[in-house]
Amino acid sequence: MRTPLLVVLAGGASSRLWPLEEKSLIKFMGRPLLSLQLERYAQLGIEQAVIVANPENRDVIADLVATLPEIETEVVVQPEPKGMGDALLKIRPYLDAHGNQPIYITQVHDLTDIALHQDMLTAYQTGSASSYLAGYRVVDYFPGGYLEVGEGGRITNIIEKPGAGNEPSDLVAIVAHVHTDAARLLDAIQAEYAKPDASDDHYERAMAALMAEHVFQVVPYSGPWQAVKFPWHVLDVMFALLSQIAEPRVSEDAIIEEGVLIKGNVVIEAGARLFHGATVVGPAYIGQGAIVGNNALVRESMVGERSVVGYCTEVARSYLADGVHTHVCQALDSILDDDVNLSASCTTANLRIDHGPVGSTIKGQRVSTGRDKLGLIAGKGAFIGVNVMTMPGVKIGRKSEIGPTTVVQSDVPDGARVWVEQTIQVREQPKG
Incomplete structure (x- = not known):
């Protein structure tokens, strides 16, 4: 089975990180976070990646990935921070040039155990679902998107911030998603942009629409998870x-x-x-x-x-x-x-x-x-x-x-x- 193309979301705005700057380039153990993350994916057999950057960090990221021979990487730009859906649409030219293929979507600022990524790739390689989404197990209420999960772990919906006591499961969606058909996903996202809804959750709405006809499978995860959202993170x-x-x-x-x-x-x-x-x-x-x-x-x-x-x-x-x-x-x-x-x-x-x-x-x-x-x-x-x-x-x-x-x-x-x-x-x- 074909190894999925890694799509790393490294654009967006970092205004909530002030007075720090670009989160993907913050150094830990002497190396930028992006470099550490790509190295881990290379260890799992990922060979190709597309990084979605913004105009401010594009050149720095391009220079950085040029020094990492383990993964063949291309950098594309999201001109404005218009959400994940818009960021994913920016990989369309890459697919046009290299053909439709499975993709593994991650965020550079989400740090998890490498076991999660291994589990995601194993589920993709051994399963028959259309898409696989990581579900982080929580005990207390978490202000995020919860996965509604049916029989056999099939995801039927994503409910954003349902409120304490209204959670459909104990699984919160985190951005570790494998989609076996990238073109189908991008078409669904584009269809959401054609609608008059002004919210920026086009990616989530596109997945919800696809869930009605295609199998989305949850991959539960209960290990460590740190996300760089605010400076103290x-x-x-x-x-x-x-x-x-x-x-x-x-x-x-x-x-x-x-x-x-x-x-x-x-x-x-x-x-x-x-x-x-x-x-x-x-x-x-x-x-x-x-x-x-x-x-x-x-x-x-x-x-x-x-x-x-x-x-x-x-x-x-x-x-x-x-x-x-x-x-x-x-x-x-x-x-x-x-x-x-x-x-x-x-x-x-x-x-x-x-x-x-x-x-x-x-x-x-x-x-x-x-x-x-x-x-x-x-x-x-x-x-x-x-x-x-x-x-x-x-x-x-x-x-x-x-x-x-x-x-x-x-x-x-x-x-x-x-x-x-x-x-x-x-x-x-x-x-x-």
Whole structure:
């Protein structure tokens, strides 16, 4: 049976990820997420892929996949974020050139166990259904699309956010879908676009229409699932990948001075340098050329290439991208994007006084992060001055500057300057 064409959805808008940027290019363990995902599919025998990108990330993704010889990849562009249906229609020219074929639709920002993809491909290879959809087993109500499943696991409908107590099953739809006839699916999507309905669920409506005549089979899944939707989800993916480190690995080209303590499953890449008194507690990752200074502590964190965990700095349960600089400070449950500077004596508060879930403002709406500990999220090139304190869940925009001794209590937009004005009074001492 023909191996399906992998279709990776990597376009769409990333506005909810602010102040971070392109989710498919966020690095984990020194490699972009897209690269890690494609490598896993290659291990399962996938040979060809089409990546649906957007105009902003198209060139970067094209350059990236050119370095991955395991899968023959073509990049197509979705000019505007008009939903999954529109994104899938963009593969039509590829099918016209290469012929109709089965497709396996996934999203770059959904991280699951590789066993799910193996189960999906096995179901496709051994079954007789028209389509196969992954169903994630849940215990508590999840605000997503639920699968209505009949006898033998046949899917009869997808019900979007039915409300607690009205769930048709315990299976939530996640984007791991095999369709044996790509052209038929695209025709059904196109037919939905011809209707006057203004909603953007054309793909889901097309599948619902096809279910009336063709067999859609559920592939249940109860393993781990992390989706990068909001910025704090980067920490979830980080922890998932750190947990997969099976044993310590220290590069021969790393420089480990005397008096360094390394505990647990820790990966230290080439060119990294750990100074006397440094401690790294696993699971943890130290990238190429990174520095962990004297008496610094890194635990359960990722430290990217060329980043500096300076003297007496504590980095706990945090993600530091490439080129981050810190010195005598604390980064707790935080996410610092490329080239962020966290100056001396800075502290990222990560816990509310009432120990309640930390909130965050997303596109003007206050939402719960679901985390009882969350520190700072800083965009690329942000500069945080000495003695700055950030409140739990605060986001600082790209290339923003925070002046010394400032307490940052709310989000700071891109390119802003924030400082505290102070009045200095000098009085002469009374004589005599």
